[in-house]
Amino acid sequence: MSEHYGANYGVVHLWTLICLSLGVLGPNEREYLQDDLKEVNVFHPETAM
16 A cells, blocks of 8 residues: 555554553564564563563
8 A cells, every 4th residue: 555655654453553552562573563663662571581
């Protein structure tokens, strides 16, 4: 869709946003996110160790 309209925006699944907001999206599960969401600081048990 972004190619059709000449825009530059990404697509994120609703489940990804829910998991990110709940803190259950691990650091290795953020690889495909764009830079604006990749660095969102949400507590995750893997990063606390």
